[in-house]
Amino acid sequence: MSKNIALITGVTGQDGSYLSEFLMAKGYEVHGIIRRSSVDFRERIAHLEGEPNFHLHYADLSDSMSLVRLVGKVQPTEIYNLAAQSHVQVSFDSPEYTADVDAVGVLRILEAVRANHLEKICKVYQASTSELYGKVEEVPQNENTPFHPYSPYAVAKLYGFWIVKEYREAYNMFCCSGILFNHESERRGETFVTRKITLAAACIAHGKQDCLYLGNLDSLRDWGYAKDYVECMWLILQQDKPEDFVIATGIQHSVREFTILAFKYAGITLEFKGKGLNEVGVCIAGPSELIGKELVKVSEDFYRPTDVVNLWGDPTKAKEKLGWNPMTTSFEKLVEIMVKHDMAKIAADNAAANIRKTNLAEYLEKGIVK
Numbered sequence: 001m002s003k004n005i006a007l008i009t010g011v012t013g014q015d016g017s018y019l020s021e022f023l024m025a026k027g028y029e030v031h032g033i034i035r036r037s038s039v040d041f042r043e044r045i046a047h048l049e050g051e052p053n054f055h056l057h058y059a060d061l062s063d064s065m066s067l068v069r070l071v072g073k074v075q076p077t078e079i080y081n082l083a084a085q086s087h088v089q090v091s092f093d094s095p096e097y098t099a100d101v102d103a104v105g106v107l108r109i110l111e112a113v114r115a116n117h118l119e120k121i122c123k124v125y126q127a128s129t130s131e132l133y134g135k136v137e138e139v140p141q142n143e144n145t146p147f148h149p150y151s152p153y154a155v156a157k158l159y160g161f162w163i164v165k166e167y168r169e170a171y172n173m174f175c176c177s178g179i180l181f182n183h184e185s186e187r188r189g190e191t192f193v194t195r196k197i198t199l200a201a202a203c204i205a206h207g208k209q210d211c212l213y214l215g216n217l218d219s220l221r222d223w224g225y226a227k228d229y230v231e232c233m234w235l236i237l238q239q240d241k242p243e244d245f246v247i248a249t250g251i252q253h254s255v256r257e258f259t260i261l262a263f264k265y266a267g268i269t270l271e272f273k274g275k276g277l278n279e280v281g282v283c284i285a286g287p288s289e290l291i292g293k294e295l296v297k298v299s300e301d302f303y304r305p306t307d308v309v310n311l312w313g314d315p316t317k318a319k320e321k322l323g324w325n326p327m328t329t330s331f332e333k334l335v336e337i338m339v340k341h342d343m344a345k346i347a348a349d350n351a352a353a354n355i356r357k358t359n360l361a362e363y364l365e366k367g368i369v370k
């Protein structure tokens, strides 16, 4: 039997790291694309480096030739195109770059497959998004819900979705989009709202931060666990026929609800008072020094020019055709995992800082450092 060879773009990201682990456990040879940066910061995949079936290559989604060369060299049987400028708010500040990577980048991947004559051999998974539904036209959203993108990020991803569909029909390629709703984890980037909240809850509980500033607390999301979602990416490529799938839990919560639960797992009970920019989250139970303090405030800085506020996915097709269970990790468990991780991280950071302080005091006393 021929070997399964996966090429993952975005391997250093949240999903890329979980997908690498998942595919390696299935016996795949995994190749990942990395970008040159002034600091080599590959925390999420550091534990995989050095494994005989894990290989990293420099390339960039904005550089066609690097992709054509790499696809030719690796000869993948499956490509998972996860690379993207993935932050919606940042797409308002860098719209052209976002379009180049998130829209044209998808085309470059498809063309790299064609240029190497791998259309019949190599399947392509495209990381599409619930942001396509944007200013939603119905709830919950399924594969037939009309798209209404509502940010430069979503508009770029819409091109990615349609070009994948076009290449599927025009060239008979096995390429599909997973329309994934928000999925989070202890590896989530620190500026996405869930991780920003779990880290802040941990910092506040450890006395390292006074207050958390957020934007729209009413925004509703269908949040799942990233580790569960990467299985779907693989399942989508194992079907007999290439198709697009909505991947979601089918359950919706607000940013405010996420915040209350995260602080609860950090040992702090919050009560929200006031409205709009004047809304605050006050500590009503927990460590005595925090009682009565306003620990969460709203800042206009985190409002978006246009915000997507009502995402709620219907995973029926994924359940029926992929046999996938969207409830493997509940919302409560997800928040608990993230807060536990961040509480331990802040405690470890504190301990390391204390050791540094003690060492420095000792060195100063001995006259080693002046």
Ligand code: NAP
Pocket: 009, 010, 011, 012, 013, 014, 015, 016, 033, 034, 035, 059, 060, 061, 062, 081, 082, 083, 084, 085, 086, 087, 101, 127, 128, 129, 130, 179, 180, 181, 182, 183, 184, 189
């Ligand atoms: P992430 O943590 O932000 O990771 C993004 C990855 O893309 C990183 O590895 C990044 O590399 C890489 N990348 C960015 N620009 C690149 C470029 N020009 N060339 C090559 N690589 C580049 O994102 P994620 O949460 O894992 O999401 C994975 C994909 O799913 C993204 O396409 C995202 O838009 C999509 N998606 C995510 C969600 C979600 O809730 N997480 C939901 C729906 C869709 P560096 O490490 O070098 O920056």
Ligand code: GDD
Pocket: 086, 087, 088, 089, 128, 129, 130, 131, 180, 181, 182, 183, 191, 192, 193, 194, 196, 213, 214, 215, 216, 217, 219, 220, 221, 255, 302, 303, 304, 307, 308, 309, 311
């Ligand atoms: N980031 C952030 N920071 N968002 C905030 C904040 C804040 O301080 N306060 C409120 N929000 C609201 C945002 O306005 C948005 O409505 C919601 O929280 C979620 O924001 P993010 O966590 O940044 O994620 P996102 O939904 O915009 O985008 C993520 O999910 C998409 C799938 O729906 C990203 O992972 C995208 O790449 C992905 O496609």
